Amino acid sequence: MSGREEGAVKIGAEAGTGAPPGLGGDAAGTLWALFRRSKGAMAGLGFVGFLLAAAYFAPLIANNEPLIIRYEGRWSFPAFRELPPLNHLLPKDAVDLRLAADPDWLLDLPAKPDPRVGFFLLPPVPYSPYQTRLRDVNLGPSLSRRHPFGCDDGGRDVCARMLYGARVSLLVGFLAVGVALVIGVAVGALGGYAGGWVDTVVVSRLIEVMMCFPTFFLLLAVVAVMDPRYLNAWTVMLVIGLTSWPGLARYTRAEFLRLKDSDMAASALAAGAGPVRVAFRHLLPNALTPLLVNATFAIAGSILLESAVSFLGVGVQPPEPSWGNILSLVTRYWSAWWLGLFPGAAIFLSVLSYNLVGEGLREALDPHSAG
């Protein structure tokens, strides 16, 4: 018994040191070389990178405050105020300029020249995602008005809202799958490695039952009873994570079941490793790479789930922007096609990208399965 405890303690101590056996430097290099061969997967990865950049730099791309402005003889960078870590690196008074009037007037220059303003540079989309403008209500895409994707029923710029919506999408995609992975791996490892009655009576039954519920149904049942005040990107992410783990658990269980009787596990046990150590230090790294494929597909699934519940109005609540809740507006104004086209395209492209990356990973891990 003491040997087991020791093994358990050591895991924590060693977790940060060295690469796990399955994903060693060489293996990762080979994987990358194989992954690069697939054009679709690289395109998908490229789009995910683009989304990450767009989500991070959203305040610089869409903002109703200027990127650079010379105001009363001083240079300021108000758009950087919401961009960590730059907002901490720049001097405080350089980002803290708050224009007294509605920043809209900058757009109307030079109709209303203000002697205090010298040079200024506005972001490409000079609107913030929350700002409502009466004169732009349900305005179609217009480059001259600088609304490339049009406006919604509150006169908010759709492009700005979509950029901030990308943050929700990425948050839900990565964190929800992170939550699902933690639960799924824990449950699956328990069932696969412990075996016996723990597996047949508890874990397998639980997974079987959870697999009976279409995730979307379960998710809807949870948000249905939740107070709308608690519905935001974080809670939706959490609920998706808590309801979408059974697939990953089933997969982990199967992998552990397969690896449990391998020579590798036997030799680790013979060398005196405890079962917890064998499970997480030896079996898990070997199950991890194929698990990565499933996790990538799960990201696509989570993004789809979030946009679907937000589309139904029981996910991320307006005014907080999410691709799904922007898209849902089109069902109120069927002639406003831009409300349907652009956010939907964003959902489609990101789901497709994650699926392509997953497919590329699968082929890279198992070149024989291709075709």
Added chain:
Amino acid sequence: MLGYTARRLLLMVPTLLLITVVVFAVVKLAPGNPFSVLQVPGEGPSRQMNPEDYQAMLHRYGLDRPWPVQYWRWLRTLASGSLGESFSQRRPVSDVLFGGAERAFSAGLPPAAAASSFLRRLAESPFGATVQLNLLALLLMVAVAFPVGLRAAVRRGSAFDRISSVLLYGLYSLPNFWVAVLLIVLVGVHWRLLPFIGMHSDGSGAMGPLAQAWDFLRHAALPALCLAYGGLAFVARFTRGTILETLNQDYVRTARAKGLTERAVLRRHAIRNALIPLLTLAGLLLPSLVSGSVIIEEIFAWPGLGRLFVQAIYARDYPVILAESVLGAVAVLLSTLAADLACAAADPRVRLT
């Protein structure tokens, strides 16, 4: 076979019980209850429920009891064959879901008339609406995907194989609610080709049976298409895989060796044997069809179970939400069982495990 079926049915009992536990836990663990929305602190008195009324409502629906008591009560209701009473419609949930179709048999009609009345009532209920839509979608799916998969398998590695697989894969990633929205904007609003709201036109009751069927098909076309295309890739790939597998079998080689044409080999040997695993597909497709139904029915105002579920969510109609979640899971469980039994019937080796 009988023993295998009995064993599987017996194994379902704990699973069913666990399903009710999960549904109950999910609903209980989420913060809030049907009446807590009416207790918004920041709102004016007109939108507030008086605290005594709130307690009275909780008591009326037994929500003030400890959760094991609530669970036990709900389980007893379920065991008695009832699904409870809908909060918002104030009638039994089974009436809401199935249109009270079972009462056709207790109305004292002759058996044939009772059966036809039962079927008519069922077809008009939300359950019937969902079944009709999903059957149409399933038909559409198989009608397109089976030939594609077959051709891709026969001409493995050809341009057709590769292009169809890429195209169907792209379709699979298309969110169905987006496609629904685009189709409505384009086909429904811009071109005015097809209706996109509900299941029948107003006054369709006065039409002849053929006109009525045509009217139904026109209404069902867009939603069925939206439900079907997502599964195309899955069905086509499955078909391709099974056909390829049968084409590698000894009996196919024998058939070729005895001089049958490639066409006859395909028709008499490969396709027939590939049909058995294809039977299991319906079971695998059901969960995604059920999920798809919810959002598609809501968009097209299709009066089915999915739309009812969404309406129940907006109205916080707990008994309907609970009943539909349990029924959905049970349907998936039963379809998996049906698929397994079909497999066992076809392949005796399965029964041993």
